[in-house]
Amino acid sequence: MANADVTPLATPLVDLRGKKGLVIGIANEHSIAAGCAEAFARSGARLAATYLNDKAEPFVRPVTDRLGCELLLPCDVRIPGQLEDVFSRVQAAWGGLDFLLHSIAFAPRDDLHGRVTDCSVAGFDIAMEVSCHSFIRMAHLAEPLMAGGGCLLAVTFYGSEHVVKNYNLMGPVKAALESSMRYVAAELGPKGIRAHAISPGPIKTRAASGIDQFDELLEAAALLAPEHHLVEISDVGNLAAFLVSDAARRITGTVIPVDGGAHITA
Numbered sequence: 001m002a003n004a005d006v007t008p009l010a011t012p013l014v015d016l017r018g019k020k021g022l023v024i025g026i027a028n029e030h031s032i033a034a035g036c037a038e039a040f041a042r043s044g045a046r047l048a049a050t051y052l053n054d055k056a057e058p059f060v061r062p063v064t065d066r067l068g069c070e071l072l073l074p075c076d077v078r079i080p081g082q083l084e085d086v087f088s089r090v091q092a093a094w095g096g097l098d099f100l101l102h103s104i105a106f107a108p109r110d111d112l113h114g115r116v117t118d119c120s121v122a123g124f125d126i127a128m129e130v131s132c133h134s135f136i137r138m139a140h141l142a143e144p145l146m147a148g149g150g151c152l153l154a155v156t157f158y159g160s161e162h163v164v165k166n167y168n169l170m171g172p173v174k175a176a177l178e179s180s181m182r183y184v185a186a187e188l189g190p191k192g193i194r195a196h197a198i199s200p201g202p203i204k205t206r207a208a209s210g211i212d213q214f215d216e217l218l219e220a221a222a223l224l225a226p227e228h229h230l231v232e233i234s235d236v237g238n239l240a241a242f243l244v245s246d247a248a249r250r251i252t253g254t255v256i257p258v259d260g261g262a263h264i265t266a
Helices: 032-042 057-067 082-094 109-113 121-145 170-191 214-224 233-244
Strands: 020-024 046-051 071-074 099-102 150-155 193-200 254-258
Touching (some): 032 099, 032 233, 046 057, 046 082, 150 170
Parallel strands (some): 020 046, 020 099, 150 193
């Protein structure tokens, strides 16, 4: 059960009481996955979360402890068996799962900073494995745990649809992630399992810092957005909480921007 000493959270936007969710991708308190986990917990959900490795755990645990996460498990999707073990532990602890957040992405530095035209086979494979195929694997593992239906969320970026300077290899990879999400939504829909991709505007996270000249991307996003404001992780979290709630039970297969309207401008 959740820790009774957890710091009280703000008033929930939706009711997730009784729902159990797995959050994959918290790197620290500033990560998008942390903002989503906060919104899930604030709305009453019981949570499990993962950390990449021993080096990452000290940055993840303060977040998950504060939110009362019941399970915190290691998960590097490139290590055979680790992802499967996470779902086995969730099944053993809870017997089922109501929602999942996939918020992980990676590309080797040389391939990320170079032209798509020049990317290596190995770099492309790694980027696709971690950033896209892992979502398909998670859907496969979550399916038997969602006997009563559920929701799968992935995090994308508008560099999947438009050429964004310096986003490079991650553009095609995120496009593949979005397409995979739609096929998963179609295939699992008859079982009541929904799927979405949330597309935030640029947010200053640890993962985003790997993109060359990212500060310029932040400035450009603020100028493009009609309100001239950057998105915060709490904005992403609020949408994520709604999408996994029963209030969104008839919505599936969507890519939803959370970018202050930047996507409508040229």
